[in-house]
Amino acid sequence: MIEIRINGRGGQGAVTTSEILAIAAFKDGRYSQAFPHFGVERRGAPAMAFCRIDDKEIKLRTHVYTPDYIIILDPSLLNLPDTLNGLKNSGIIILNSKEKYIELEKKYKIIYVDATQIALDIIGKPIVNTAVLGALSKKTSLVSLNALKDAIKEKFSGELADKNIEVLQKVYDSTN
């Protein structure tokens, strides 16, 4: 079973990230589960969501404590002591950042994506959830690009779906 935690700030789309990922993983033929760490919701406050992916039915319903992946939607969250809590030694960080974090790279594999700029360019808002998933799909075997596109179409409609798919494709193509 693969466990993923998404750390973001209220309004960035952490919960939606986990939901799109779970929908897409199921479209790839695997079992999945996504759920929010529900707090008192405020824009800008740290927010968390979880996702599990497995080849068999997922019965476990605890929060995710030792993730295999942590998706960080806002690099300033790295200043908080709990952001990397529980990440497995072989764990991977998907980080929305222009800057490189050399010290952290000594300990963990980091996949960088400048999601904020791409989201601003295409959607016009700093909602970075689909962008980070493009990088995740390109650099890992966790979820396919086509399944993510289908999941976005299921979650959003019309222009919003089209723009999010454009973001996804752009990040996928530009990540190396």
Place this chain on the structure above:
Amino acid sequence: MKKVIEGSHAVAEAVRLCAPKVIAAYPITPQTHIVERLSKMVADGQLDSEFLCVESEHSAMSACIGAQATGVRTYTATASQGLMLMHEMLHVASGMRLPIVINVANRSVSSPLSIWNDWLDAMAVRNSGWVQLFVESSQEALDTTIQAYKIAETIHLPVMVCIDGFYLSHTYEPVDIPDTVAGYLGDYKPKVVLDPKNPITQGMMAGPKAFQEFKEQQHRALLSAKDVIKNENREFNKKFGRIYGDGLVETYNMESADYAIISMGSVCGTIKHILDEKKISDIGLIRIKTYRPFPNKEIIDLTKNLKALGVLEKDISFGIGGALWADVKTFVDKPVSNFIGGLGGRDIQIEDIVKIFGTIRKEEENIHWVGSQLKK
């Protein structure tokens, strides 16, 4: 069609398929997504129903009572303080023998204020004469909500389907949504209806010569729900290919067990996961799906060869212990430890349950607060 959807939306799909003519609800966390989705379905023309956005939960249940008495299927959903405000009318609904269906997205009760999950709300209304069903997954939430209408309309009593707030209501997971419930759930055919052309009185006053018999009949009707629930569990399986134990209880890993943990709801999934992953053979799970009427005969039969039991529950009946524990103790004459945990949304973790297993094996009888930070 099988797809990944939110537990709340799975419940809304079940309600859409059962097509109640009147939905009366007031939004409250964590129930909100259920009624939000139903409201959208009505507005989009996917569900031919009158959606009453009432001013309180007391009114929600009152509206359902009035509508149901005229001979139509009704629905509401609530949680926590909403269920508390509705409590008075829950007794009226069951006393009038109206087969109303409610989903409760279980949440704690103030004070202190908590928006998070436990069973304090549902347990506080366990004497209101409703059938109370607790489910483990979103799929079971959908399936049980459909069965609830069949059960309610067969025994003329209201049914409450409890889903853990957030753990189920806000979780996305794969759910198979039936295309139709035709062939399983027919049209609602009430025996007695309020009709201006043929006036009758319902829910009137009963003097000391009559009142007690009303209550005795209600008790008999609720006990008769056991056979109906078991039958609907089988009938549902024939039509949709999904079954949950015998409808009253579900067992897991009990084949060679000396001990059992008894619990309800979504935490049972975590227990099953641990039993599988750690390949435990001496402990099994008895998941109570039907809490009221209480499956006393099943509990006696399932535990007769066991050495000791543990009851894990997210509630406290102040001054005695866990409500479920007290119920189990009424029928089981062997050591039963009580584990009260998960109150106000505290996550019951793998380590907590492993520790509980160790305590059950000691064959003692105590009340334990899971992860208590207080001095003894």
